[in-house]
Amino acid sequence: MQTGQPFRGIAAVLCAQLCAGALLACRPHAREEAFLARRVPVARLDSVLRSSDSLRLPFADARLLLGVVAETGFARNAPHDTMTITEILAWARAERLRKLQVDAAATAADRARQDSLKRLLEPLLVVTVVKKSYMPRDPASEQFEDYISLAFAYRNSGTQRIRAFQGDATFLDAFGDSIYSAHLKVDLPLAPGQTRREPARIVRFNPFRVAHQRLRDTPLDKMTLVWQTTDVVFNDSTRISLTPERGDH
Numbered sequence: 001m002q003t004g005q006p007f008r009g010i011a012a013v014l015c016a017q018l019c020a021g022a023l024l025a026c027r028p029h030a031r032e033e034a035f036l037a038r039r040v041p042v043a044r045l046d047s048v049l050r051s052s053d054s055l056r057l058p059f060a061d062a063r064l065l066l067g068v069v070a071e072t073g074f075a076r077n078a079p080h081d082t083m084t085i086t087e088i089l090a091w092a093r094a095e096r097l098r099k100l101q102v103d104a105a106a107t108a109a110d111r112a113r114q115d116s117l118k119r120l121l122e123p124l125l126v127v128t129v130v131k132k133s134y135m136p137r138d139p140a141s142e143q144f145e146d147y148i149s150l151a152f153a154y155r156n157s158g159t160q161r162i163r164a165f166q167g168d169a170t171f172l173d174a175f176g177d178s179i180y181s182a183h184l185k186v187d188l189p190l191a192p193g194q195t196r197r198e199p200a201r202i203v204r205f206n207p208f209r210v211a212h213q214r215l216r217d218t219p220l221d222k223m224t225l226v227w228q229t230t231d232v233v234f235n236d237s238t239r240i241s242l243t244p245e246r247g248d249h
Helices: 007-024 030-037 042-050 059-070 085-124 210-217
Strands: 039-041 082-084 125-135 147-156 162-172 178-186 195-197 201-204 224-234 239-241
Touching (some): 030 085, 039 042, 042 085, 059 085, 082 085, 085 224, 085 239, 125 162, 125 224, 147 162, 178 210
Antiparallel strands (some): 039 082, 125 147, 147 201, 162 178, 162 224, 224 239
């Protein structure tokens, strides 16, 4: 059986031929019924389909067979070396359902994991903006671009010393709509209960970005900062992270 890149051209032709026949068929005829009952080596299913491209199979069946042939490792994963086309279709439907269930379970497990980590991270840090200012360009001072300056303060509300952390800061207007958002990476040790202010962060102002315009023009007291911690490294090197590849504990 051949799959992968060389098969793409064959699959396109088969799809056009089988599906064209499928659109003309209301129910299987004797020839189609014989084809469905035919026992074939699963490793040669692509050849079988090529030799039967004039059959009028139901559209869903034709599509499912093409998907089976295109799938890498189909012959290895099939339950038997030889199967009838009907058995292959039944197995493929069951496999598709199983994969959907596995994917749904994995998605639900990942969502539960993320929710659990968020509950752990949420109370660890309080982030506030203590100052916002706009700095227009000033060539005389060798400042050739416009900037927005944001000064943040961070408080460790947990019980462990924090060595570094990162998270997402989102500024909302009075209606709860996002004005501007940014990901902050902070290498600032914090003891339990300690609050520290870092040097102002500079945003290079782009006059064509609406978010930058709104950030510049909205007074600080008219904005609400929503902070989501995504990663914390503690002083003993343990870590809690929403990003799996960063490692989490």
